[in-house]
Amino acid sequence: NQSVPAEAGGWPTVAPSEIAFGGLDMPRALSVDEIHGIIRAFAAAAGRAVAAGFQAIEIHAAHGYLISQFLDPLSNERDDEYGGDLNGRARFLLEIVDAVRGVVPDTLPVLVRISATDWAAGGWDLDQTILISKMLKEHGVDLVDVSTGGIVAGVSIPVKPNYQVPFAEQVRAKAGVPVTAVGLITKPKQAEKILIHGEADAVEIGRAALRDPNWPLRAAHKLGVPVAEAPYAPQYVRGAY
Numbered sequence: 097n098q099s100v101p102a103e104a105g106g107w108p109t110v111a112p113s114e115i116a117f118g119g120l121d122m123p124r125a126l127s128v129d130e131i132h133g134i135i136r137a138f139a140a141a142a143g144r145a146v147a148a149g150f151q152a153i154e155i156h157a158a159h160g161y162l163i164s165q166f167l168d169p170l171s172n173e174r175d176d177e178y179g180g181d182l183n184g185r186a187r188f189l190l191e192i193v194d195a196v197r198g199v200v201p202d203t204l205p206v207l208v209r210i211s212a213t214d215w216a217a218g219g220w221d222l223d224q225t226i227l228i229s230k231m232l233k234e235h236g237v238d239l240v241d242v243s244t245g246g247i248v249a250g251v252s253i254p255v256k257p258n259y260q261v262p263f264a265e266q267v268r269a270k271a272g273v274p275v276t277a278v279g280l281i282t283k284p285k286q287a288e289k290i291l292i293h294g295e296a297d298a299v300e301i302g303r304a305a306l307r308d309p310n311w312p313l314r315a316a317h318k319l320g321v322p323v324a325e326a327p328y329a330p331q332y333v334r335g336a337y
């Protein structure tokens with residue numbers, strides 16, 4: 097990871113507090129006016145996405161991106177209303193959710209992606225994730241997309257099949273909100289088991305779908321999904337048999 101120097105066209109970065117990630121340049125702490133502007137920008141972006149015909153809006157509050165930096169006690173040392181206890185650190189996300197929900201029709205879902213743990217001591221953890229997920233539900237979020245990590249450089253993450261599923265399961269059970277699970281879910285039966293066991297309401301497939309963009313069709317075939325429910329283009333329906 098390296099910052100792009102200003103003379104090469106890089107731009108100064110901003111954050112809740114002046115804390116640099118890994119070897120990257122030091123960000124500048126945002127003013128409250130700038131925070132309000134970013135919240136309005138999220139709503140404007142959601143409005144454009146709705147106008148463009150997207151069927152769901154997902155707010156990215158995970159992986160060390162700006163919203164995640166506000167949530168996390170390791171990256172947010174603000175002493176104003178956007179920092180401090182969980183309510184303060186959550187304010188930026190919840191105001192974005194309210195602003196986005198305000199422009200997205202009730203008929204379309206609003207999702208939030210969250211990191212359930214930093215995999216680092218003293219940081220964001222599952223308990224805080226469950227609390228924020230309850231708040232998100234109260235603010236009209238339809239589903240929490242449960243991922244992990246991204247804010248602390250160089251931590252060791254025990255990556256293996258289903259490694260983030262237990263976090264999704266806990267959020268679903270304890271916050272009472274629908275969740276997706278993600279992370280090394282690569283096989284149709286493996287994905288189906290997560291749903292059947294009630295560990296998640298949906299699964300997400302990342303790298304397996306990069307390797308095989310028709311992953312959902314292959315899975316539908318393998319699992320015997322009725323063709324009327326499988327997402328074949330009409331001219332490809334014979335691929336189901």
Ligand SMILES: Cc1cc2nc3c(=O)[nH]c(=O)nc-3n(C[C@H](O)[C@H](O)[C@H](O)COP(=O)(O)O)c2cc1C
Nearest residue numbers: 156158159209243278279280281300301302303304
């Ligand atoms: C090439 C690539 C780019 C990614 N970019 C993003 C991203 O911009 N935002 C994000 O939330 N996750 C991103 N991810 C993470 C995936 O969304 C997913 O959570 C992760 O790959 C684990 O799922 P998988 O094992 O099914 O790939 C990316 C993953 C890959 C492989």
